[in-house]
Amino acid sequence: MIRNIESGSQSYEELRAWGDCVSRTLVNLDFSAAGSRFSGSYHYMIAKDCVASRLFGTAHRTSRPQRKLREVENDFVLLIYLKTGKATVSHRRQDGSVPEGSFIAFDSSKPHELAMNEPFDHLVLRMPRARFISLHPAVSSMLDRPVEGRATEIQAAAGILDMIVSLGGAMPRTVSVMAETVVKLLGDCVVKEGEGDVGRAVRHDLLAGRIVKSLEDNFTDPDYSSTDLAEAMGISRRYVDSIFAGMNSTFGKTLLEKRLERCDLLLRDPQFRSRSVTDIAFESGFNDLSHFSKRFRERFGVAPRQARKSAQPALN
Structure with missing residues (x-):
């Protein structure tokens, strides 16, 4: 009989045994602890190409150096919700403390370090990178900055992720839809809550994606112009020019x-x-x-x- 859902739950008193299970079912990591004592529990569920897990434990540090990247294929994203306990993160453009109640996303093709300096409770979703990026045009920004705060979308995403981990008997399709909902909610939050330079950068990237898509849909029209594109997007022609300048091109060059x-x-x-x-x-x-x-x-x-x-x- 083919099992569509694989799940497991176990408590550990040794960091090595904990790390072996996490590395085998979620992501291969190096583990270290400041002291000799460690205790924790690990619950996971695998449904097709998604892994959902919940990790409780005492303070320790994990890292994923280049050596670990070379051991396996790296085409996935780890989305982590810090349910309790803050963490220190080093990954791509992130370098510093991330508060409790935040979501962070790790690109598996890049090294990272994650330090828990106090007891913690984390919810984790592993998803193929291409699928993660495709679900919302704003979620790629999460690979360079955490999503923090008490926004409704964050709380809803955390609640759904918690439910996924608990659904041991769910159908894979149900798990897939719920996992995608988590990512889409966070994408909406990034756009909604974006302020200052970060918010402008996200909105700029979203608009750039829409502009490129519109050009791809209309380039076979011999009369198509940057004025047509600007009117369709509801922006000025000068803004269209600035978008293409940011891509080291022009409307005319891209069209050609x-x-x-x-x-x-x-x-x-x-x-x-x-x-x-x-x-x-x-x-x-x-x-x-x-x-x-x-x-x-x-x-x-x-x-x-x-x-x-x-x-x-x-x-x-």
């Missing part, structure tokens, strides 16, 4: 690159061999064949027809 990439892809695709170069160029947003040919050669080093010919299999 999108059109050229589409043309190159279709010219090399056997399924579009019956379509003429002219048709492909015009359907990709160009309205001047000479201009298209010149820009294509500058970008790819060959003429459009040569690009198509080089992609065709050689005749025996």
Whole structure:
């Protein structure tokens, strides 16, 4: 019988035994304690690609150096809620104390250190990194700063995460939906509570994502302009220019690159061999064949027809 949910719960009096279990089921770490005494308990549940756990324990320190990163694949995020007990964190741009009641997120591909200097109670959610990032455009900022405070979204996310750990008999789909809800709530909190430079940076990143998406949806329109984009976003054309400047580009350069990439892809695709170069160029947003040919050669080093010919299999 295939088990969709794996769970475990155990108490420990030795840090080594504790660390072995955590490393095996959640994340591989180095563990150390200031004194010789340690006590704690570890509860976990594995549902497909998610792990939810609750960790109680006495003061100790964990670290994930490059040596540990090389031991396993590192394509996940650890989302930790400090239910009780503050912690000291070193990870990417984070370096300092994080108060009780906060969420912190660790990118598994980067080293980190986490020190608990007092008894603690943590809730942890492990999720594939790509999935975590895709759930809300603001959550990527959590990898560089904790989410703190008493916001309703934080309390709701913590409550749902607590419920996940307790649902030993739940269906994997239920666990998945609840885990995604936790991340989305925190993303909403980041946007809602953002103030000062942090808030402006988050809102700027969100707007940049919307602008790029709008351009990707409309670049094949030969009449599409930065004015059209600005009006659709409800911002000024100057602000649009500043967004692209922040990406070391311009609206025109990005638009041209999108059109050229589409043309190159279709010219090399056997399924579009019956379509003429002219048709492909015009359907990709160009309205001047000479201009298209010149820009294509500058970008790819060959003429459009040569690009198509080089992609065709050689005749025996």
